[in-house]
Each structure stands twice: as C-alpha cells, then as structure tokens.
Amino acid sequence: MGVVIDNDRCSIARALGLLGERWSLQIVRDISNGVRRFEELREHLGVARNVLSNRLSALVDAGLLERVAYQEFGSRQRHEYALTSAGRELWPVLMALMAWGDRHLADGPPPVEPEHVGCGGKVALVPVCEHGHVVEAGRELGLRLGAGGV
Amino acid sequence: MGVVIDNDRCSIARALGLLGERWSLQIVRDISNGVRRFEELREHLGVARNVLSNRLSALVDAGLLERVAYQEFGSRQRHEYALTSAGRELWPVLMALMAWGDRHLADGPPPVEPEHVGCGGKVALVPVCEHGHVVEAGRELGLRLGAGGV
DNA sequence: GCGCTAAGTTCCCCCAACGAACTCAGCCTC
DNA sequence: GAGGCTGAGTTCGTTGGGGGAACTTAGCGC
Numbered sequence: 001m002g003v004v005i006d007n008d009r010c011s012i013a014r015a016l017g018l019l020g021e022r023w024s025l026q027i028v029r030d031i032s033n034g035v036r037r038f039e040e041l042r043e044h045l046g047v048a049r050n051v052l053s054n055r056l057s058a059l060v061d062a063g064l065l066e067r068v069a070y071q072e073f074g075s076r077q078r079h080e081y082a083l084t085s086a087g088r089e090l091w092p093v094l095m096a097l098m099a100w101g102d103r104h105l106a107d108g109p110p111p112v113e114p115e116h117v118g119c120g121g122k123v124a125l126v127p128v129c130e131h132g133h134v135v136e137a138g139r140e141l142g143l144r145l146g147a148g149g150v
Numbered sequence: 151m152g153v154v155i156d157n158d159r160c161s162i163a164r165a166l167g168l169l170g171e172r173w174s175l176q177i178v179r180d181i182s183n184g185v186r187r188f189e190e191l192r193e194h195l196g197v198a199r200n201v202l203s204n205r206l207s208a209l210v211d212a213g214l215l216e217r218v219a220y221q222e223f224g225s226r227q228r229h230e231y232a233l234t235s236a237g238r239e240l241w242p243v244l245m246a247l248m249a250w251g252d253r254h255l256a257d258g259p260p261p262v263e264p265e266h267v268g269c270g271g272k273v274a275l276v277p278v279c280e281h282g283h284v285v286e287a288g289r290e291l292g293l294r295l296g297a298g299g300v
Numbered sequence: 301g302c303g304c305t306a307a308g309t310t311c312c313c314c315c316a317a318c319g320a321a322c323t324c325a326g327c328c329t330c
Numbered sequence: 331g332a333g334g335c336t337g338a339g340t341t342c343g344t345t346g347g348g349g350g351a352a353c354t355t356a357g358c359g360c
Contacts, residue, residue, distance in 0.1 A: 002183030005261045007194055011251025012179055012244055018255070019247075022170040022348090029162050033152030033293070038307050044157055048349050053308060063254075076357035078306060086254045091287055092246035092275050094162055097169075100243060101161025104213075104236045105168070109297035111155045114277070117292040121279030125242050127264070129271035137241055142267040143183070147259035172317095188338050198318050203339060226326035228337060302360085309354070316347085323340070330333090 003143040018062055019093075023047055023055050028064065028087055029094050036080040056081060064090070095125055153293040168212055169243075173197055173205050178214065178237055179244050186230040206231060214240070245275055 007013050019025055026045055035044050042052050059065040064087035071077040095114055102110040114123040127135040135141050157163050169175055176195055185194055192202050209215040214237035221227040245264055252260040264273040277285040285291050 002185070003262050004180070004183050004185060004194065007176070007196065009261050010176075010179075011248045011256060011260065013176055014255040015247045015251035016172050016175060020170070020172040020175070022166050025166060025170070026157070026160075026163055029160075030154070033154050035152070035154060039305090042307095044154065046157060048351095049308070050310080050350090051348055054347090074358065075305075078357095088288075089253065090250060091291070092277075093243065093250060095277070096242035096246045096275070097165045098161045100240060101165035103239065105164040106161060106298070110161065111159050111296055111298045112153050112293045113296040115292050115294045116279035116281070116283055116285045117290045119279060119281055119283055121281040121283065123277045123279045123285050123291060125246070125275045126278045127242075127245070127273045128276045129266035129269060129273045131266070131269055131271040133266055133269055133271065135266045135273050138238075140267045141241070141273060142265050143262045144265045144270075146261055146263040148256070148261045189336090192338095198320095199339065200319095200341080201317055204316090224327070225336075228326095304358085304360105305356100307355085309352105311352080312350095314347105314349080316345105318345075319343100321340105321342080324338085326336095328333105328335080330331100 003145060005145075009148070018058070018064075019090075023051065024059060025090070025094065025097070027052075027055055027059065028083065028090050031065065031081055031083055032088070032091070032094075036082065037078075038080075041081075059087070062086075092125060095123075099124065153295060155295075159298070168208070168214075169240075173201065174209060175240070175244065175247070177202075177205055177209065178233065178240050181215065181231055181233055182238070182241070182244075186232065187228075188230075191231075209237070212236075242275060245273075249274065 023045065027041060030041055030044055035041055038052065038056070042049055045052070056065065060067060063084055065081045066084055067079040068082045069077055069079050115121065116123050127137060127141055129135055173195065177191060180191055180194055185191055188202065192199055195202070206215065210217060213234055215231045216234055217229040218232045219227055219229045265271065266273050277287060277291055279285055
C-alpha cells in the first residue's frame with residue numbers, strides 16, 4: 001500500500017525538524033496574532049527566556065521570522081519579530097492543527113474560529129484538485145511519486 | 151490587532167502538547183502510508199526503540215492509534231498499529247506540513263504529491279467558508295472569538 | 301550617576317531522547 | 331523438549347535540550 005519514501009527526503013520530516021517541538025508553531029501563531037515582542041511572547045506562552053531566545057533565533061535563521069526595529073516614545077530602540085512570507089505561509093498548518101484540536105482535544109466549544117472576513121462565515125480547509133474538483137479525503141485523496149521521486 | 155486568548159485554552163497549544171515533537175506526526179504519516187509495525191517504523195524513521203515505544207503508547211492512550219492483532223503464517227500472534235478516526239483526521243495537518251516543506255525546505259522537486267484519485271490532478275488545501283466562498287488567505291481570513299470565547 | 305525596562309545570557313538542575321544491550325513470548329527445527 | 335529465531339519491546343547509562351532564576355546589557359528619563 002501507500003507511497004513510502006526515504007524519511008530524510010520527506011518534506012514532513014524536514015518541516016518537523018524545524019517546527020517539530022512545542023514552541024515554534026505557537027510562536028508563529030502568536031506573532032501572526034499580534035504578539036510580537038519578546039516579553040509578551042514569554043508571558044503569553046509561559047516559556048523560559050533562554051528557550052524563547054533559542055527558538056526565535058532558530059526561526060530567524062530559518063527565514064520564518066525577521067527582527068524589526070521599533071521605538072516607543074521615551075524608550076530606546078528595540079526590536080520585535082515579524083513573519084516573513086515563509087512564516088506567513090504556515091497558516092494552513094496552524095489552521096489544520098486548530099481544527100483538529102477543537103475537534104479532538106477540546107473541553108467545550110472552540111475559543112476562536114477562523115472566519116471569512118466580510119461574509120462572516122466559518123472557514124474550513126478543503127482539499128481541491130487542480131481541475132477544481134473537491135476531493136473527498138477518505139476515498140479520493142492519494143499520494144503519487146512526484147518529479148523528485150525515487 | 152489579532153485575537154489573542156489564554157494559551158492553555160488554545161487548541162493549537164493543546165494539539166502541540168501531544169503532537170509537538172519530532173516523531174508523533176511522522177508516525178501518523180507512516181502508518182497512514184502502510185508502515186504499521188514496530189520494527190518497520192523504527193527502521194524507516196531511525197528512531198530509538200524506547201522512544202518509539204513511548205510515542206506509540208502515548209498515541210494509543212490519546213486515541214489516535216489502536217493496536218491491532220495480526221498473525222503471519224509460521225509466526226506467533228503480534229500486533230500492529232492502525233489509525234483511529236481521530237488519527238485519520240490529522241491528514242490536513244500532514245498535507246499542510248508537506249506543502250509547506252515542499253515549498254520552503256526542499257532541495258528539488260517534491261518526492262511525493264497528493265493527488266485526486268481518479269482524475270489524477272494535484273491536490274491543495276483551500277480555505278472555504280460555510281457559504282461556499284473561497285477565502286483569500288492574505289486578506290479575507292480572520293479570527294473571531296467563538297462560542298467558547300473569553 | 302541612578303534607576304527603570306525590554307531583551308537577552310548564564311547558571312545549574314532535571315527530564316526526555318539516544319544507542320546498545322538485554323528480555324520475553326511464541327513458533328520452528330532438530 | 332532444548333535451542334534458535336524473530337518481532338516487540340524494556341532496561342541502562344549517557345547526553346542534549348527545556349526549565350527556572352539570577353545576572354547582564356543598552357539606552358532613556360530624571
């Protein structure tokens with residue numbers, strides 16, 4: 001069954017090499033929600049300073065975040081963190097995780113929901129093929145070897 | 151800006167409490183690709199036995215996997231691992247991670263691609279609202295407090 | 301110069317991951 | 331029915347990363 005490839009060539013494995021621990025994706029989530037500064041992140045996440053410092057550096061090095069200077073009146077110049085386009089493109093991962101957590105780990109109704117700004121409808125991720133067909137996950141979604149296949 | 155809630159009520163944080171390390175999602179991926187047995191998983195992932203054992207137990211306890219008995223001819227009865235429906239429903243997370251990794255971490259064309267079985271078209275995740283509108287991620291996708299909001 | 305603050309860095313402790321070796325259960329052969 | 335084989339773990343000692351707390355640094359206002 002299934003299409004099995006070398007693990008170290010798998011994009012999921014690579015992505016998890018960078019994002020596969022407890023904090024990175026939460027940092028990305030917080031930054032995309034406007035929590036941008038070291039102290040805010042530390043407090044909101046409850047993560048140790050040194051760990052946060054390490055994660056932020058790793059994410060900057062990996063090109064997901066960039067340091068941006070800012071200066072509040074009466075304070076020295078500091079910097080906060082902003083998502084790069086690579087970081088912003090993690091939104092489907094966050095959305096999928098949120099939907100799954102809402103469904104399987106929640107102890108009540110979901111605290112936040114993705115919405116279609118303008119029409120206000122709830123948003124879900126739907127698999128659609130390049131010919132515009134909506135793909136049914138259970139039966140119609142498969143894997144094939146791609147151009148970089150074995 | 152953004153909608154920020156208590157971190158321990160966030161479904162992303164909860165999901166990462168369970169899945170937020172290097173192996174869990176790779177195990178789910180492998181099992182959904184037909185790599186179901188302890189020794190196969192260990193070899194394909196290159197993970198230490200005790201760690202794999204811990205992960206598998208945690209995932210079984212969390213209801214993502216179940217142990218299924220099997221017996222090969224001439225061998226004693228053993229068991230392998232199968233996804234429960236909760237485990238199967240992680241496919242959007244895996245798909246999103248794979249797409250992101252293909253785009254941002256790959257050193258060549260993607261080794262495997264999701265396809266629409268039958269029509270053969272490449273499949274992508276598209277955010278769609280409950281009224282059927284395709285939502286543009288950059289501008290039209292927002293968050294609102296849900297029923298379980300603060 | 302002094303104190304304040306955000307953003308780190310350093311220190312030490314501890315747990316979780318790691319590889320290697322060992323165990324265990326049932327089947328087969330001899 | 332003893333001994334070997336195999337898959338699926340468990341145990342053990344070591345190492346690396348996460349955790350908290352204390353310290354450092356740079357610039358601002360006083």
